[in-house]
Amino acid sequence: xxxxxxKRFIILIPTFFGITILVYIISTLAPGSPLDLLLGDSxxxxxxxxxxxxxxxxxxxxxxxxxxxxxxxxxxxFGISFRTNTPVLGMIMERLGPxxxxxxxxxxxxIFIAVPLGVMSAYKPYSLWDYISSGLAFIGTATxxxxxxxxxxxxxxxNLGILxxxxxxxxxxxxxxxSLLKHLIMxxxxxxxxxxxxILRQTRGSVIEVLQEDFITMSRAKGLTEFEIILxxxxxxxxxxxxxxxxxxxxxxxxxxxxxxxxxSWPGLGSLMVQSINARxxxxxxxxxxxxxxxxxxxxxxxxLIYGALDPKISHNR
Numbered sequence: 643x644x645x646x647x648x649k650r651f652i653i654l655i656p657t658f659f660g661i662t663i664l665v666y667i668i669s670t671l672a673p674g675s676p677l678d679l680l681l682g683d684s685x686x687x688x689x690x691x692x693x694x695x696x697x698x699x700x701x702x703x704x705x706x707x708x709x710x711x712x713x714x715x716x717x718x719x720f721g722i723s724f725r726t727n728t729p730v731l732g733m734i735m736e737r738l739g740p741x742x743x744x745x746x747x748x749x750x751x752x753i754f755i756a757v758p759l760g761v762m763s764a765y766k767p768y769s770l771w772d773y774i775s776s777g778l779a780f781i782g783t784a785t786x787x788x789x790x791x792x793x794x795x796x797x798x799x800x801n802l803g804i805l806x807x808x809x810x811x812x813x814x815x816x817x818x819x820x821s822l823l824k825h826l827i828m829x830x831x832x833x834x835x836x837x838x839x840x841i842l843r844q845t846r847g848s849v850i851e852v853l854q855e856d857f858i859t860m861s862r863a864k865g866l867t868e869f870e871i872i873l874x875x876x877x878x879x880x881x882x883x884x885x886x887x888x889x890x891x892x893x894x895x896x897x898x899x900x901x902x903x904x905x906x907s908w909p910g911l912g913s914l915m916v917q918s919i920n921a922r923x924x925x926x927x928x929x930x931x932x933x934x935x936x937x938x939x940x941x942x943x944x945x946x947l948i949y950g951a952l953d954p955k956i957s958h959n960r
Contacts, residue, residue: 721925741910760845889945
C-alpha cells in the first residue's frame with residue numbers, strides 16, 4: 643500500500659508542472675494583453691506603455707515569463723495582480739471560502755440524494771421507480787447549468803420573488819446565516835443537478851452488478867436482512883466505481899463553479915477567474931489555475947486512498 647501511494651504521488655509532480663505550462667502558454671496566446679487597459683487612456687504615451695511592459699516582464703519570451711513565475715511560486719509567492727495590484731494569494735484566499743461552501747455543499751447533497759436513489763433503482767430494475775429515477779438522471783446530466791440557473795432565477799426570483807437574484811448576502815451588507823442560506827439555495831440546486839445524474843447512474847449499475855455475486859446469495863441464505871446486506875456487503879463493494887466517478891468529476895465541478903458563480907454573482911474563485919481572463923491578468927489566472935490543479939490532483943490522490951480502504955486488493959495488485 644505504501645509503495646503504491648508513493649508511486650501515485652510521484653506521478654502528480656510532472657502532471658502539475660505540465661498543467662501550469664499549458665495554462666500559462668494558452669493564457670498568453672489569447673488575444674489582447676494586460677497593456678490594453680493602459681491603451682484605453684488617451685493620456686498614456688508609447689513610452690509609458692513600453693515602461694509598463696518592461697516592469698511587468700511582458701517583453702520577455704513566454705517561457706522566460708513562465709520560469710520567472712514558477713520560481714516565485716516555488717518560494718510561496720503567487721505574484722501581484724496586474725488588475726488590482728494586490729497579492730494574488732490574498733485574492734484567492736478571500737474567494738476560496740465561498741467556492742468551497744458552494745461546491746462542498748452541492749457535492750455532499752448530490753451524494754446523499756444519488757446513492758440512495760441508485761440503490762433503490764438497482765433493487766427494482768425496470769420498474770416505474772427505476773424509469774423515473776433514470777429519466778431524472780438523464781435530464782440532470784443533459785441540461786446545461788446556465789439554462790437551469792436562468793429558469794430558477796425566472797421562477798423563484800423574478801416571478802415569485804421568494805429567493806434573491808444573486809450574490810452571497812443581502813445588499814444591506816448584514817451577514818446573517820438566514821440570508822446566506824437563501825442565497826445558497828439556487829446555486830446549490832443548479833450545481834447538484836448534473837452531479838446527481840452521474841452518481842445515480844453509476845451507483846445503479848454498480849449495485850446491480852454486486853447483487854448478482856454469489857456472496858450476496860450466501861448472505862441471504864444466512865438470514866441477513868436486506869438492510870444489513872446493503873450496509874455490510876453491497877455498498878462496500880459497489881462504492882469503488884462510485885468513488886471513481888466522483889473523483890473524475892472534480893474538474894467538471896470546478897468548471898461548473900465558473901458558470902454557476904457567474905450566473906448568480908457568487909463571489910468565488912470561478913468569478914475571479916473570469917474577471918482575470920477578461921483583464922488578461924496572468925498572475926491571477928495562473929494563481930487560480932494552480933490552486934484548482936492542486937485541488938483536483940489531491941482529490942484524485944485521496945480517491946486512491948479510499949480505493950485502498952474499500953478494497954485492499956487494489957493497492958496490492960498495483
